Amino acid sequence: MSRNWTPLHDRLHRTLKERNLLEKGERLLVAVSGGQDSLCLVKLLLDLQPKWNWQIAIVHCDHRWRSDSQQNAEFVAKLANAWQVSFYLEIANQIPASEADARQWRYDCFQKIAELDDYKTIVTGHTASDRAETLLYNLIRGSGADGLQALVWKRSLLPTLNLVRPLLEITRAETAQFCQASDLQIWEDTTNQDLTYARNRIRQELLPYLQTHFNPQAEQNLAQTAELLTAEVEYLEKIASELRESATSVDRLALNRSKLRSIHLALQRRVIRQFLQQALTVSPNFEQIEKMTALINAPNRSRTDPFPGGAIAEVEGDWIRLKTPSPQM
Ligand SMILES: Nc1ncnc2c1ncn2[C@@H]1O[C@H](COP(=O)(O)OP(=O)(O)OP(=O)(O)O)[C@@H](O)[C@H]1O
Numbered sequence: 001m002s003r004n005w006t007p008l009h010d011r012l013h014r015t016l017k018e019r020n021l022l023e024k025g026e027r028l029l030v031a032v033s034g035g036q037d038s039l040c041l042v043k044l045l046l047d048l049q050p051k052w053n054w055q056i057a058i059v060h061c062d063h064r065w066r067s068d069s070q071q072n073a074e075f076v077a078k079l080a081n082a083w084q085v086s087f088y089l090e091i092a093n094q095i096p097a098s099e100a101d102a103r104q105w106r107y108d109c110f111q112k113i114a115e116l117d118d119y120k121t122i123v124t125g126h127t128a129s130d131r132a133e134t135l136l137y138n139l140i141r142g143s144g145a146d147g148l149q150a151l152v153w154k155r156s157l158l159p160t161l162n163l164v165r166p167l168l169e170i171t172r173a174e175t176a177q178f179c180q181a182s183d184l185q186i187w188e189d190t191t192n193q194d195l196t197y198a199r200n201r202i203r204q205e206l207l208p209y210l211q212t213h214f215n216p217q218a219e220q221n222l223a224q225t226a227e228l229l230t231a232e233v234e235y236l237e238k239i240a241s242e243l244r245e246s247a248t249s250v251d252r253l254a255l256n257r258s259k260l261r262s263i264h265l266a267l268q269r270r271v272i273r274q275f276l277q278q279a280l281t282v283s284p285n286f287e288q289i290e291k292m293t294a295l296i297n298a299p300n301r302s303r304t305d306p307f308p309g310g311a312i313a314e315v316e317g318d319w320i321r322l323k324t325p326s327p328q329m
Pocket of ligand 1: 030031032033037038059060061062063103106123124125126130
């Protein structure tokens with residue numbers, strides 16, 4: 001065992017086994033920004049490699065939106081070279097217009113490399129702290145329970161490609177401490193200090209405030225809540241999807257009211273949300289779902305306001321039918 005083996009190595013090893021996140025001998029593409037989380041991740045994986053026989057490669061994406069982004073990329077390239085692992089660098093042709101665009105481009109890059117060089121798994125350094133922040137962010141933004149799932153351990157990006165986040169139980173304080181103890185120099189991303197981003201304000205202001213004034217364990221508690229909610233939402237969605245199938249008409253444009261009446265309000269809402277999502281191809285909002293749910297017990301011919309695109313839902317006897325507006329003559 002390496003002289004630098006730490007309790008964090010043990011925790012990660014156990015998590016990977018217990019949650020069945022990675023397999024022995026896999027080819028892993030590790031996404032490394034150069035920050036403390038992804039550096040901690042890749043170093044831990046490299047240390048665990050002799051036990052698991054992985055083939056590890058590093059990918060870094062240069063969005064070109066900071067003046068020092070090229071040095072950032074060179075910094076990661078040097079580390080990959082020192083560790084003697086394959087290194088992929090992607091440089092944006094066009095500077096992404098928003099964080100969401102940057103993320104989309106990054107995931108496209110990961111998928112392209114994975115397909116080209118046969119990686120089945122991409123590994124990222126999301127932590128318990130990211131989970132706590134995402135949960136707070138989604139709560140404040142006003143998402144339903146589904147938005148509260150806040151980062152899952154493993155999800156499929158393509159039929160043959162999984163995204164795995166093995167550090168979801170480890171906090172940012174722990175990754176920082178690990179990097180320091182391992183003499184791992186980290187790349188400080190200056191945009192993390194920019195308080196115009198809501199995510200940074202949650203990280204720099206809101207969470208520290210909650211920890212100081214309410215509960216020092218706030219971050220861990222939020223991350224644990226995200227873990228519980230994730231499993232519960234997954235379960236409810238699966239049940240709702242089966243119920244939706246059995247309540248949907250053959251032409252797929254109506255839901256059976258008797259079937260809906262026999263299930264709990266929580267599932268009625270989910271079935272209706274899934275139904276509308278499929279039929280309208282956009283996510284319905286809270287109000288729209290509530291209006292349609294009210295039709296389960298409403299008199300015949302009751303109807304909702306028009307949804308985006310003009311369709312309405314109307315009671316037809318034992319059915320709630322979605323009707324598209326007829327074209328103007
Ligand atoms: N420029 C980058 N190049 C490669 N990997 C990156 C880069 N930026 C972020 N990552 C990967 O994504 C993880 C999460 O980073 P960060 O929290 O900054 O992204 P995010 O946009 O909030 O997350 P997500 O991509 O899931 O929405 C990092 O630990 C790292 O594994």
